[in-house]
Amino acid sequence: MGNKKKVVSIVLTILTLILFLLTMFPFFIVVINSAKASLEIIMDPLKRPDDWGQLWTNIKIIWTKPTVKYASSVLSSTIITLGSLLTISVFSAMAAWVLVRNKTKTSTVIFMLFISGLIIPFQVVMFPLVSFFRVIHEVTGIHMLRTYHGMIIAYIGFGAPLAVFMFHGFIKSIPKELEEAATIDGCSKPQIFFKIVMPILKPIFVTVIILNAIWIWNDFLLPSLVLGVGQDIQTIPIAIQNFAGSFVKKWDLIMTAVLMAAAPVIVLFIFLQKHIIKGMVSGSIK
């Protein structure tokens, strides 16, 4: 019996290893081909690179090439992602809190409105959104397209429904007594929220931030509409599409750009694995 189990375990481990290697194969292809020169990659995309030093040369080319604008895209992606994460999570927690703590008809209606946002696909609002952003500019003079704040407001709008829903569910389970005691002690509403409620919400903050970070960092269609392709502010996916989508395919440099986009995320994942997996799975089981 014990022997049979051992054999089964070894067979399953080997099977898993084969599937694992197949899953890793595209990454392997990216890594070996990022270290090749343009002729080398055409000759043979499967062989080991002649000189790994070429990887550094390629990275430098991508980083400084004016047609790619990689350095500025990294900055823009970072600003947009961090700005959106901060605002989505804090604003949604604030909204969810007052919606839970004020049980009125208005609250129910507003909550339902947020929830209905969960089923609306981006495609159905994308064209009018761009045109409405233009209207806002005409009426108020505030630029919404091709700006950081316009981009971040768009992410708050699309990110709020799920985040409000998740905070709402959690806040419902927090007893009110703590907040009531704080009120008697003379704390104002903002003090209660930021000093007492927010620390309790920490696990939901982690989940909301992880779910939104992966979405926003990799998002393409929304930023391409709000920021435009080839404009001053562009995210990494836009930069890659702009560069790799062009007619002449410089695969050596495309693979390098792909590696540069994927590597930081994978490294971050390796360190925060447990949180990321937990956050993403609990976010799906809404």
Added chain:
Amino acid sequence: MKKNNRLYYWLFLAPALISFLIVVVIPFAMGIYYSLTDWTAVAGLKSNWVGFANYKAMFSDFAFKYSFMRTFLFTAISVITINGMALLFAFLVTREIKFKNFFRAGFFIPNLIGGIVLGYIWQFIFKSVVPAAGAYLGIPALEELLILADPTLTLFGLIMAFTWQYAGYIMMIYVAALLNVPQELLEAADIDGANFFHKFKSITLPMIAQAFTITSFLTLVNAFKQYDIIIALSKGGPSDMYKGEIVNSSEMLAVHIYNVAFKYNNMAEGQARAIIFFLVLSVVSIGQVYYNKKREVEM
């Protein structure tokens, strides 16, 4: 005091609610209106009411019907391949094997890669790596295989890339469900002499039925809305002949809607198609959840 409370109520709601109204609610309402006009999105040009003309045009447009069919096909096969792979992964990494956490993380990693980046990786594989592998293995058929020039192979290429991206994520949901199966139940079945398939059918399968409601919903919705991978991998091509008409074989609905609006410069028709897209997606996904929930109870 009461007044103060009301003030804070709206102050706390304002940032999220106003953004949501500006970005989702108002454009949604505008979109319904625009779909009934000859809207062009050109500044200063007034749009005129045309009733259901855009919707009528859509139903007589062959490209739309074709795109619809291809999207359904892509979605149906993706749901099967993704869930199949995810279940296989999940079964393997919840068994008594070595390094299971390492494997679990490995299967999950492609999910961190965005559709655009991922699409170019696979475009390179299909265009350069597959022929090179054919040369290594001495298989001329593989060496001359132009996957992205063949409509059927391109469809499967897209499904493969999407499965690679998504199966690891779906696996995690199945893993969570499988770990919830009580060990005592399986041991009790062992004592009663149940074989693997018995145990699978009577214990494990009902236990993962709930997970299946979630995973099939997620894969269905995400396959139906797929845009990024297609744009980077095949751009909607290659073109094909279908019933005597020229069609873009991998132009799924999300790509089709965008192309109608921008490439063919017909914003109002694109918007009408987006609304039908939304309606179909809602009906299919709600119907699917309803059906699975019902089955869950019966099991």
